Amino acid sequence: MSKQVETATPAKYNPKLEYYKELWRQLRKNKAAVVGGGFIVLFILISIIGTPWIGPHVLTYAPDAVDIPNKLQPPSADHWFGTDNYGRDIFTRIIYGMKLTLFIGFTSVAIGGIFGVIFGVVAGYFGGWVDTIIMRIMDVLLAFPGILLALAIVSVLGGSIQNMIIAVSIYSVPAFARIVRGSTLSVRKLEYIDAMKALGASHTRIIFKHILPNVMSPIIVQATMRIASAVLTASGLSFLGLGVKPPTPEWGAMMNEGRNFMRESPHVIMFPGMMIVIVVLAFNIFGDGLRDALDPKMKK
Amino acid sequence: MAKKELLKVENLQQYFPIKGGILGRTVNHVKAVDDISFEVFEGETVSIVGESGCGKSTTGRAILRLNEPTAGKVTYDGVDLASLSTKEMRKYRKDLQIIFQDPYASINPRQTVSEILIEAMEIQNVVPKKDRRARAIELMKTVGLNEHQADRYPHEFSGGQRQRVGIARALSVNPKLIIADEAVSALDVSIQAQVLNLLKKLQKDFKLTYLFISHDLGVVRHISDRVIVMYLGKIVEIGDRVSIFDNPKHPYTKALLSAIPVPDPTAEKHHVPLQGDVPSPINPPTGCRFHTRCPFAQERCRQEEPVLTQHDGMTEGHTAACHFVNDLQPKSI
Numbered sequence: 110m111s112k113q114v115e116t117a118t119p120a121k122y123n124p125k126l127e128y129y130k131e132l133w134r135q136l137r138k139n140k141a142a143v144v145g146g147g148f149i150v151l152f153i154l155i156s157i158i159g160t161p162w163i164g165p166h167v168l169t170y171a172p173d174a175v176d177i178p179n180k181l182q183p184p185s186a187d188h189w190f191g192t193d194n195y196g197r198d199i200f201t202r203i204i205y206g207m208k209l210t211l212f213i214g215f216t217s218v219a220i221g222g223i224f225g226v227i228f229g230v231v232a233g234y235f236g237g238w239v240d241t242i243i244m245r246i247m248d249v250l251l252a253f254p255g256i257l258l259a260l261a262i263v264s265v266l267g268g269s270i271q272n273m274i275i276a277v278s279i280y281s282v283p284a285f286a287r288i289v290r291g292s293t294l295s296v297r298k299l300e301y302i303d304a305m306k307a308l309g310a311s312h313t314r315i316i317f318k319h320i321l322p323n324v325m326s327p328i329i330v331q332a333t334m335r336i337a338s339a340v341l342t343a344s345g346l347s348f349l350g351l352g353v354k355p356p357t358p359e360w361g362a363m364m365n366e367g368r369n370f371m372r373e374s375p376h377v378i379m380f381p382g383m384m385i386v387i388v389v390l391a392f393n394i395f396g397d398g399l400r401d402a403l404d405p406k407m408k409k
Numbered sequence: 410m411a412k413k414e415l416l417k418v419e420n421l422q423q424y425f426p427i428k429g430g431i432l433g434r435t436v437n438h439v440k441a442v443d444d445i446s447f448e449v450f451e452g453e454t455v456s457i458v459g460e461s462g463c464g465k466s467t468t469g470r471a472i473l474r475l476n477e478p479t480a481g482k483v484t485y486d487g488v489d490l491a492s493l494s495t496k497e498m499r500k501y502r503k504d505l506q507i508i509f510q511d512p513y514a515s516i517n518p519r520q521t522v523s524e525i526l527i528e529a530m531e532i533q534n535v536v537p538k539k540d541r542r543a544r545a546i547e548l549m550k551t552v553g554l555n556e557h558q559a560d561r562y563p564h565e566f567s568g569g570q571r572q573r574v575g576i577a578r579a580l581s582v583n584p585k586l587i588i589a590d591e592a593v594s595a596l597d598v599s600i601q602a603q604v605l606n607l608l609k610k611l612q613k614d615f616k617l618t619y620l621f622i623s624h625d626l627g628v629v630r631h632i633s634d635r636v637i638v639m640y641l642g643k644i645v646e647i648g649d650r651v652s653i654f655d656n657p658k659h660p661y662t663k664a665l666l667s668a669i670p671v672p673d674p675t676a677e678k679h680h681v682p683l684q685g686d687v688p689s690p691i692n693p694p695t696g697c698r699f700h701t702r703c704p705f706a707q708e709r710c711r712q713e714e715p716v717l718t719q720h721d722g723m724t725e726g727h728t729a730a731c732h733f734v735n736d737l738q739p740k741s742i
Contacts, residue, residue, distance in 0.1 A: 300517075
C-alpha cells in the first residue's frame with residue numbers, strides 16, 4: 110500500500126479562519142479598498158451615534174430643533190456645517206441621516222439580494238422553462254432604468270421609508286438573479302454536484318449546501334456595490350419628493366428643501382450632497398477591492 | 410461457479426437534443442449512446458474502452474440516471490432502474506456509486522474531508538449519527554489517508570489524495586457496484602498504479618463490482634476481467650480480457666490495441682493507422698459505423714449494420730460486430 114506523506118503539522122488551525130485571513134491579506138494590498146472599508150466602518154460608527162439613545166448625549170443640537178433667528182447660517186464653530194432654512198443644525202441632521210441611509214441601503218439590498226439569489230439559483234440549477242420564465246421576468250425589470258422603476262413603484266405604493274425600501278429591493282433583484290444564475294450554471298456542471306446526485310441528495314440540499322457556498326463571492330461583491338446604488342436611488346427618490354418626507358433628516362430630502370436657497374446658502378445642499386457622494390464612492394471602491402481580492406480565490 | 414448477474418443494460422439509448430431555430434425546436438439529436446446491451450456479473454470488473462466521444466462516460470451516467478436515458482432498460486439486481494421514480498431511485502443510489510475523473514472538480518472545495526464523508530452517510534442514512542465520524546475516519550484509513558487529515562479542506566490535498574477522498578465518499582454508503590469514470594486518467598502514472606491497486610484491494614475486501622470506464626488500454630489490461638470496446642455509441646466487441654487483448658477480432662479493436670506503445674524498441678510493429686476522424690454522432694454513418702475508417706470496408710458494410718456475434722475461433726462470451734471477422738487474418742493488419 111502507499112505511504113501517506115505528511116503535508117503539514119496536524120490540523121490545529123481553523124481553515125475557515127485562514128480563508129478570511131487570506132482574503133484580508135489580498136484586500137490589504139489595495140490601498141483604495143482599505144480606505145473605502147475604513148469609511149464604511151466610520152459610517153457605521155456615525156450611525157450608532159445617530160441613534161436616539163446616544164445622540165442627545167453627544168450632540169449639542171437635536172435634529173429637528175427649529176431655530177428661526179439662526180436660519181441659513183454658514184458653517185461656523187457653533188454650527189459646523191451651518192444651518193438650514195429653519196435654523197436646524199445640518200451637521201446633526203447629517204449624523205442622524207446616516208443611520209437612515211445605511212438602514213435603507215442595507216435592508217433593501219438584503220431583501221432584494223435574498224430574492225435575487227433564490228431566483229437566480231433556481232433558474233440556473235433547474236434550467237429549462239423555469240429558467241426561461243424567471244429570466245424573462247428579470248429582463249423586463251432590467252429593461253426599465255433603475256430610478257424610473259423605483260419611481261413607478263413608489264408612486265403606486267405611496268411615499269414612505271417602507272415603500273422606498275420595497276421599491277429599491279425590487280429593482281435590485283434582477284442584478285442579483287443574473288449574476289447568481291451565471292455562477293450557478295458553471296458550478297452545477299462540476300462533478301461534485303453529480304456526485305451528490307449519485308448519492309441521492311435532494312435538490313434543496315444540493316442548492317443550499319453545495320451551490321450557494323460556492324457562488325458566495327460574486328454575491329458579496331454585488332451586494333457591496335448594490336448598497337451604493339441603493340443609497341443613490343433612495344436619496345434620488347427623496348430628493349424628488351417621492352421617498353422619505355420632511356422633516357425626517359434624509360439627505361435627499363434635505364437637498365430638496367435646500368434647493369430654493371442654493372444661491373445664497375449653497376452649504377445647505379452641499380453637505381448632504383457631499384455625504385451621498387462619499388458613501389456611494391466608499392461602497393463602490395470597497396466593492397471593487399473585494400472583487401479583486403476574491404477573484405484569485407475563485408480561479409483556484 | 411455460476412455468476413450472478415448484477416447489472417444488465419438492454420438497448421440503452423442516450424440521445425441529446427440539439428435545439429435550433431428561433432422557436433428552439435429540436436432539430437436533431439446527438440446519438441451519444443445508440444442501442445447498447447451488456448451485463449455485469451457480481452464481483453467482476455468490466456471495462457468500457459473507446460476513444461473520446463464514443464459514449465463510454467455517457468453510458469455510465471445513464472446507468473446512474475445522472476442523465477435520463479432516452480430509451481432502454483437498466484436492470485440492477487432484478488429491478489429496472491429506469492422505471493423507478495426519483496424518490497425510489499434514491500434508495501438504490503447507495504448500491505451504485507461513481508468515482509469521477511477530475512479529482513479537482515469532484516469534491517466540494519468548501520467542505521472538509523470528514524464533512525464530505527459524513528454528509529454522504531447522512532444522505533443515505535447508513536450509519537447511526539453518533540458513529541458517523543468514527544466511520545469517516547475508518548474510511549479515510551481504508552483508502553490510505555491519515556486520521557489527522559479529517560478536518561482538512563480539499564485544496565490541502567494532492568490530486569492522488571483527492572481521488573482517494575472521492576473513493577472514500579463512494580465507499581461510505583457501502584455500494585455494491587462502483588462506476589469508475591476515468592478514475593485514474595487525471596493522475597500521473599505512479600499515482601495511477603497506487604490508486605488502481607487500492608481499487609483492486611477494495612474490490613477484494615468489500616466484494617465490489619466495477620464498471621471501469623477508461624481510454625487507457627494499459628490500465629484496462631491491468632484491472633479488467635472483461636472488456637467492452639465502444640465506437641461511436643455502439644459496442645463493437647465484448648470479451649474477456651485475454652480474448653480481447655490476445656485475439657481481437659474487430660478491426661477497430663485491432664487498431665486500438667496496435668496503438669499501445671510497446672516498451673521494446675526492437676519489437677516488430679503492427680501499427681494500424683486509422684485514417685480521418687471519428688464521424689459526427691449527429692449523423693452517424695449508415696451500416697457499420699466504422700466503415701468510413703475501416704481499411705477493409707466493403708459495400709455490405711455501408712448497407713447492413715453488423716450485430717454482435719460469436720464467430721468461429723472465438724471463446725465463449727466473446728462477440729464482435731463485424732461482417733468479415735473470419736476473412737481478416739490476425740496478421741493481415
